[in-house]
Amino acid sequence: MDLLTVSGVSLLENGHAALQPLSFAQRQGQKLALAGESGAGKSTLLQIIAGLTQPSTGEVRIGGERVRGPHETLVPGHPGVAYLSQKSDLPRSLRVEQVLRYASKRSEAEAQTLYELCHISHLLARRTDQLSGGEQQRVALARLLLGAPKLLLLDEPFSNLDRPHKRVLQTIIEELSEQLGITCLLVSHDGPDLLAWADDILVLHRGQLVQQGPPAQIYRQPVSEYAAGLFGDYSLVQGVNPEMLVPSPTPLPAGEVQLVRPEEFRLGPAGSGGVAGTVRAVRFFGSYCELAVKLPESIIRVRTDFPTPLAVDDVVQVAVVANGGWRLPTATT
Template sequence: MSWLSVSNISLQEKGNFALQEVSFTQQQFQKLAIAGETGAGKSTLLQIIAGLIQPTAGEVRFEGERVRGPIEKLIPGQPGVAYLSQHFELPKFLRVEQVLRYANTLRAADAATLYEVCRIGHLAARPTNQLSGGERQRIALARLLLGSPKLLLLDEPFSNLDRMHKNILKSVIEDIGAKLGITCLLISHDPTDTLSWADRILVLQGGQLVQQGSPEQIYRQPTNEYTASLFGDYNLLAGPLVAAFAKFAGSKVKPKSKHLLVRPEAFRLNAANESQVGTVRAVRFYGSYSEVEVELLGTSVTVKTSEAGLETGNEVRVSLPAAGVWFM
């Protein structure tokens, strides 16, 4: 039996489907992420799992128990499940210590461990109106965790955070699983947040689940151009370039394939293997790599490379290992 089971969930609003027959499972301690564009239904799905929105059809089961929506119970929410909204609020003009004390159900030692995991011990005496956005979010998260949930649902936790606070929160979420034993399910629009963290990724498009798999599968073998676009830059090639590189794809070539999807880092410049001759049209330096625009068989392709010294007008040889191509 699955620890969390989402079965054929649909939600219809004003005659339109916000979610349509979404099904998946999550095992305890499995790190699951949901990706999709704005309006794809990610937040709505999380709120249904938390018991905060009533689905039109389907059911959610958590630890074998059906999650009831707000129409079915007086106080919405599912025991053992905590949901951190993008629009969390803290009581104003209270000290952090007061906010947490009022919510605490743990022993002092366990609470101290939780505060250490959330990196908030130094904030205890600070009034809530004197916290940064990242600090306020970690306080709100700690307040939820004081209720000892088993499943934590995080709705775009990294949005609107600067790089420093984002990295702190990433470490906090890792420790929530490793040190507190709480399973996390999060949604994010930033591929770097999900690819490096998740064991499994679900992709929503227009309220439908269009792909699920490991981060590497989602990134390297997207089911469509929409999924490819969610997880980074890509080249979608057609015409002569498809024929030129088709021999590298082997069994991945579909009978009616017309397009070749290539991540910029999959191309190799001036390698010893078979290649096509192209001309450098632009070079953009990003520190650890350069992004190079190459004109190749009448088409412009983007290549990421660590090769130095490339200049506009240079002739280069472009090759493509088999692992770098995906036909659509």
């Protein structure tokens, strides 16, 4: 059953199309993510869904009920929808327990369970201005969850967090649906954050919905260089000898561009088949190494296990794994 339906929604601001007409749906319990660069329209779309921004065309329905924008209601927002912005916006100088008590629609036992889920039980006696950025974000999230929303909209929740606080918040969000039955729609400009979490990803570019699908499809079969770059490194291989693509079942016609992820290349010793290349750089990334390999007409990124026996100036043979790589459509940007 669809909890959220977005139908033909667009937004015109000062003569500029901030959002082109787009449509999609989200099922109850489905983890849906919006990906795109800064300025792509992600936050704008989220605010329209939350009832905080008035669309120029189209409509949003949640549980079959139309979301009214701020031009249609005195108090912006929609019942059952919680919107976590990039800033926590907590009242200053109040104790955390005060902020949460004023917002709660849950029993004391439910509230305590929620505090434990959000890792804030030890913060209740502190003032909000004594919290770190990550702690403020978790308290702000708990305050929204105390209102028992059906749909939680998360606008770049990790953007200002260091790695430890980011991992804590990621774990919390992963557990929300299972423990509280809350459906989440998450926005991020950092695509790799979404791959392990989302059931489905929507890619926005300049206000347009350019691709939608499960994470593996979005990563392996991007519609453009833009979509590919959101989710990780890649190399473009153009006009190479067909033997480089063996044993790929869909050889690359001369002149066409193939997008290949670093882990989709395979390296062998000189003379072992494929296309000859020369190692130009070896970079250490902890659990793996990434090599820059010079081919006759391009430089590619190749991921290998650590430690790697290869060094700068070594000659290698490069091939693409079976089913690896993706032939880009005519437009590659």
